[in-house]
Amino acid sequence: MLEQFPPSDAVAFAAAAERHGFSGTMATDPFQPWLPRLGQASHVWSVLGAVGAATRGDLGPGVTTPTFRMHPAVVAQASATLASMYPGRHWLGIGSGEAINEHVVGAYWPEPPDRIARMFEAVELIKKLFAGSIAGRDVRHAGPSFKMESTRLWTMPKTAPEIYIATAGPVTARRAGRVADGLITQSGPSERLEVLLARFADGARDGGRDAATMPRVLQLHLSWAETDEEAMRNALAEWPIAGMRFGRGDIRSPFELEQLARTVRPEDFAGRMVVSADPDQHRAEIQRHLDLGFDRIYLHNVGRNQLEWLEVFGREVLPGLRP
Known part of the structure; x- marks a missing residue:
């Protein structure tokens, strides 16, 4: 979480994770931290470049929003550059965005259906730019939300980065199965996740593909410490948003979210995030999602x-997990 740590520390933690058996890094793409006390918000593409040099596993932004702060062509260039530096390791995670990071450029902040439509148009533009650049030809785009004059990416790997779409909604998951290379979502009740994966598989079949061969990626927040009490203090201080039972996509300021965070109580994390000193509890939660x-x-x-x-x-924890 680049909202929590200075970039040099984040790179060091990624390298330490690999030494302890982890195999890849997902980095957030903040312009502001969720809470003022988190204190950081470094540029994800700069950090991922350094992470790639310090590790050997996969790496990607989870997720970036190529629709407001950054034009899709600029995101495509950043992704292609990273993939050229670290062949076969980089994937591109794309989401529809949240106001706390995207409203800073002063554009109109639309309702979710419009944001999702923009996201899919951005994916179309990025895929078009990747394909044209690999083929050595210029491409252009003129759509409802984005325009791109004839151009290509002059730094481009032989194989385009895979594009994963982040969503918690079954309708968007099905559409992602048709057009993307993989799915990203966050933890939740088994029933909701089963539906999400089923709709993603439906979309993959619609596109003539098998979802079993496509990455199905999960972000899992947790709070572990040496005691249960310390784990709960960390959850309340650092990640109270896990206990918030309402959407936060329209919140624009860390200071506004800080006021809402004061309402979160320990019981609000139940069923939403494991807060425990017991590694077995965390292993069981990871295994449930596997x-x-x-x-x-x-x-x-x-x-x-x-x-x-x-x-x-x-x-x-890691040695006891079953694929």
Whole structure:
């Protein structure tokens, strides 16, 4: 979480994670932190370049929004550059955005259906630019939300980065199955996730593909510490948004969210995020999502105790997981 740590620390934690058995890095793309006390918001593409040099696993932004702050062509250039530097390791995660990061450019902030439509148009433009650039030809785009004059990416890997679409909605998941290379979502009740994966599989079949061969990616927030009490303190101080039972896509200021965070109580995390000192509880939660059909899970321990957590999970949690 680049909202929590200076970029140099984030790179060091990614390298430490790999030493303890983790195999890849997903980095957030903030312009502002969720809460003022988190204190950071570094540029994801700069950090991922350094992470790639310090690690050997996969890496990508989870997720970036190529529709407001950045034009899709600029995101495509950043992604192609990273993929050229680290062949076969980089994937591009794309979402429809949240106001806290995207409204800063002063554009009109639309309703969710419009944001989703813009996201899919951005994916169309990026795929078109990737394909044209690999073929050595210029392409252009003129759509409802974006225009791009005839151009190509002059730095382009031989194989385009895979594009994963982030969503929690079944309708968007089905459409993602048709046009994207994979799915990203966050943890939740098994029933909701089963529906999401089923709709993604339906969309893949619509596009003549098999979802079983496509990445199904999960972001899993958790709070581990040496005691249950410390784990709960970390959850309340660092990641109260896990206990918020309302959407936050339209919130524009960390200071506004800070006021809402004061209403979160320990019981609000029940069923939404495991808060525990017991590695077995965390392993069971990870395994539940693997059993549902996710094949790649990125873990975020919400506390500042990153090195201790990486050591404990590398020793006591990862070895006990079943694919």
